[in-house]
Amino acid sequence: MFKRAFELTGEYILLMQRVFRKPEKWSLFGKQLILEADKLVMQSIPLIALISIFIGAVIVMQTALNLVSPLIPKMYVGYMARESLILEFCSTMVCLILAGKIGSNIASEIGSMRITEQIDAMEMMGVNSANYLILPKVVATTLLNPFLMLMSFILGLAGGWLIVYTTGIIPVADYMTGLQFWFLGHYITYSIIKTAVFSFIITTVASFYGYTATGGSLGVGRSSTQSIVTSSALILVFNLILTQLLLR
Amino acid sequence: MIAVQHISKSFLGKEVLHDINTTFQPGQCSLIIGASGSGKTVLLKTIVGLHSPDSGDVIFDQVVFNRLKLSEQKKIRQRIGMLFQGSALFDFATVEENIRFPMDFFTDWSNGEKKDRVDFCLKRVHLENAHKKYPAELSGGMQKRVGIARAIALNPQYLFCDEPNSGLDPLTAIHIDELIAEITQEYNITTIINTHDMNSVLEIGDQISFIHQGRIKWEGSRREIFHTNCPELNEFVFTSNLAKQLKTKTDIQL
Numbered sequence: 001m002f003k004r005a006f007e008l009t010g011e012y013i014l015l016m017q018r019v020f021r022k023p024e025k026w027s028l029f030g031k032q033l034i035l036e037a038d039k040l041v042m043q044s045i046p047l048i049a050l051i052s053i054f055i056g057a058v059i060v061m062q063t064a065l066n067l068v069s070p071l072i073p074k075m076y077v078g079y080m081a082r083e084s085l086i087l088e089f090c091s092t093m094v095c096l097i098l099a100g101k102i103g104s105n106i107a108s109e110i111g112s113m114r115i116t117e118q119i120d121a122m123e124m125m126g127v128n129s130a131n132y133l134i135l136p137k138v139v140a141t142t143l144l145n146p147f148l149m150l151m152s153f154i155l156g157l158a159g160g161w162l163i164v165y166t167t168g169i170i171p172v173a174d175y176m177t178g179l180q181f182w183f184l185g186h187y188i189t190y191s192i193i194k195t196a197v198f199s200f201i202i203t204t205v206a207s208f209y210g211y212t213a214t215g216g217s218l219g220v221g222r223s224s225t226q227s228i229v230t231s232s233a234l235i236l237v238f239n240l241i242l243t244q245l246l247l248r
Numbered sequence: 249m250i251a252v253q254h255i256s257k258s259f260l261g262k263e264v265l266h267d268i269n270t271t272f273q274p275g276q277c278s279l280i281i282g283a284s285g286s287g288k289t290v291l292l293k294t295i296v297g298l299h300s301p302d303s304g305d306v307i308f309d310q311v312v313f314n315r316l317k318l319s320e321q322k323k324i325r326q327r328i329g330m331l332f333q334g335s336a337l338f339d340f341a342t343v344e345e346n347i348r349f350p351m352d353f354f355t356d357w358s359n360g361e362k363k364d365r366v367d368f369c370l371k372r373v374h375l376e377n378a379h380k381k382y383p384a385e386l387s388g389g390m391q392k393r394v395g396i397a398r399a400i401a402l403n404p405q406y407l408f409c410d411e412p413n414s415g416l417d418p419l420t421a422i423h424i425d426e427l428i429a430e431i432t433q434e435y436n437i438t439t440i441i442n443t444h445d446m447n448s449v450l451e452i453g454d455q456i457s458f459i460h461q462g463r464i465k466w467e468g469s470r471r472e473i474f475h476t477n478c479p480e481l482n483e484f485v486f487t488s489n490l491a492k493q494l495k496t497k498t499d500i501q502l
Contacts, residue, residue: 025352116339124325126354
């Protein structure tokens with residue numbers, strides 16, 4: 001098992017060496033970058049928005065229902081919701097969701113191209129297929145997913161506000177005070193860095209499994225599953241490492 | 249001219265090609281025939297550099313291709329066109345974009361020049377009105393034609409076809425064969441075709457190499473194939489009872 005893990009790591013590094021080369025033509029790279037940004041990031045907005053609003057609302061409800069002591073000010077509901085969202089949900093949880101959504105999309109797309117010889121056709125022409133297919137995906141998700149994280153954060157807070165406003169579970173003014181209480185801008189930076197690193201992991205791991213897919217349509221399905229499992233595990237490990245490095 | 253010298257190739261300890269030696273001449277359709285699993289596709293992919301040989305050399309017009317650096321190989325690759333077994337058209341692109349793809353990468357032509365070239369290539373394969381269609385909207389025969397159009401987009405010196413007739417009805421298959429033969433002669437291309445279709449052998453096989461269990465067992469022309477004493481080739485060519493009767497009762501002239 002360890003031997004296989006080392007082999008996979010080596011193959012992954014070799015593939016990345018081919019990915020991170022100067023593009024053959026910058027105009028073609030730019031065109032692909034826009035297409036990938038639309039496909040992988042913009043089209044993820046509705047899903048992330050929906051989940052963020054509902055999770056924000058649920059976090060506020062659960063926190064309010066558990067903070068029953070009269071000694072704890074109600075504004076802490078807003079404060080705790082904000083911290084939960086920015087520290088963990090909007091980066092780690094959103095990226096775990098994206099590992100499923102865009103990870104499977106990338107692995108199956110590149111895997112299908114592999115088994116139908118489309119990648120061979122590119123290589124035959126002298127095109128660096130790894131660079132052409134993977135680099136725009138990596139750049140698009142690593143640069144733009146942090147904006148998705150920020151959107152998720154704002155919508156999560158809005159979801160919390162909505163539940164406070166509609167149910168009156170705590171006073172709206174207390175919720176708003178809590179949102180502004182002891183705000184550390186560094187947490188935003190921390191979350192942006194985490195999202196960028198996780199996005200890099202999701203895209204490169206999914207591309208790797210797609211690019212090395214074998215065995216027909218079953219192989220494509222297998223590569224898609226493996227990419228989700230591996231990138232989810234790596235996200236959890238790197239979450240621990242980055243938290244240790246950035247929040248001490 | 250393409251020369252293959254002492255090529256051997258193994259996968260996971262299993263030898264797929266053993267000491268292959270042959271040459272392919274320009275202006276001719278050279279066919280590699282053999283049963284499924286005999287090593288035809290591995291040989292073709294080794295010649296074009298998609299597999300690297302364990303030993304031996306592939307020589308394109310006096311240049312030892314497999315010993316070149318990747319950047320140097322790229323220059324030769326731009327002179328190679330290839331038609332894949334499943335056409336390998338890019339799903340994400342229209343017919344026009346598929347044919348433009350190598351031009352976008354390797355030429356500095358203007359959009360007008362590229363469009364003219366796309367029009368020419370599509371006209372050459374008799375698909376004048378297919379520009380905006382996606383591969384999924386085309387029949388198998390049309391996909392093969394677009395594959396040929398893409399293969400000739402940059403005026404290749406070498407054309408490789410991996411089972412161009414697989415999955416096609418006999419009439420369409422003959423049209424594709426004729427098209428490949430016409431293009432080969434018209435532009436004096438060195439064309440190598442993998443096939444196990446005997447119609448192709450009889451129609452366009454200028455030079456035929458029969459490969460059996462990873463070794464070249466016989467080489468000759470389509471006129472000679474019916475009079476060979478090679479038992480493996482006889483078994484391959486005269487598989488059906490009808491063909492066996494034809495061999496014994498008819499003096500076939502090509």
